[in-house]
Amino acid sequence: MNEQVLHKLKVLAESAKYDVSCASSGTVRRNTKGGVGNTVGGVGICHSFAEDGRCISLLKIMLTNYCIYDCAYCINRVSNDIPRATLSVTELVELTMEFYRRNYIEGLFLSSGVVRNPDYTMERLVRVAKDLRVKHRFNGYIHLKSIPGASQELVHEAGLYADRMSVNLEIPTERNLKLLAPEKDHRSVYLPMKYIQQGVLESAEERKLHRHAPRFVPAGQSTQMIVGATDETDKDILSVSSTLYRQPTMKRVYYSGYVAVNTYDKRLPLLKQPPLVRENRLYQADWLLRYYQFRVDELVDDASPHLDMEIDPKLAWALKHPELFPVDIQSADYEMLLRVPGIGVKSAKMIVMSRRFSRIGFYELKQMGAVMKKARFFITCRELPDKTIHELGPAGVRRLLLPKPKRKEDERQLTLDFSPLD
Structure with a gap:
């Protein structure tokens, strides 16, 4: 790798770090004779963790951080005076292959700023994926960002080579998107989502008839929303997520706490740090929507929108x-x-299965993975004390489960640690 390419790599990897919509491939792409690498099913990517505990790495990079748009929340907006770089298609393909051969990465997450127009940029992203798959017979994981406003033909071609595709919604409501990114609208985002969905469903039907028909975005699609840059409530955000999850191909909605990268723009709030607690609560609520059969109006409503x-x-x-x-x-x-x-x-399934054979007590629940610190106030079974939410009341249970505030220690005091060494 020469110094010029190394400089481009540093600039473009730094510019790509704010995109969080890249966590799990959810697909299997086995190696073929003469090919390079494979994609393991159900693994996490980009320094996330697989189901078996492995840490999986990903080359997360932009093709270019030049952009024709001036979105207020984006570090790569055209009006920012930051280091700029562009990798050629050949440079990026060779970089990916060399990193893979050296076991630095297990896949590629590729996004880009918009140069000239959406179709021009999308065509270059497609060329990268196509060269990796066809010329180099690369079978590792590829996640491509679809450019809002790109044509259906280019989105469809990209889906033939990518494992997952995503189009970032960024701002949950059209009103606030127009406030911070006047050149964009939600239609340009929802159309590529629709193209991806159509391709996935058509591919599934075709593979029922022809076993070896090409797969189209086998890991589905994802999107991302910025939290805290605008005045949407948690109810607004979760309502959008719930609507997106009704699409059969939408696998994940990611929530990114707003990072104040453009503090000079008066349209943006002055935040000393990203709203990480709110981001975490939204992920927890999102989990309840997807796996615990909750509805949005059960978690937030007009009276309590946050x-x-x-x-x-x-x-x-x-x-x-x-x-x-x-x-x-x-x-x-x-x-x-x-x-x-x-x-x-998992605990609920084990409880339903196990209670057919014997009565379940405190010890058995702990063995099944239940967090008894919380659960003990909401259940009855043998061996549990009789102080439930009825005896303690909601306020009493809340007080017991709230994290204890940390005491401020006098830095002048000497603290001795008698804990055993590991």
């Missing part, structure tokens, strides 16, 4: 509905078990 920042959304819901608790572990149905704080999907 999630509770002190406790997780599931616990907050349970404290608002004490009339539904405590539930009997021996007789409650699976759907109700899922709503007990401290009991997850």
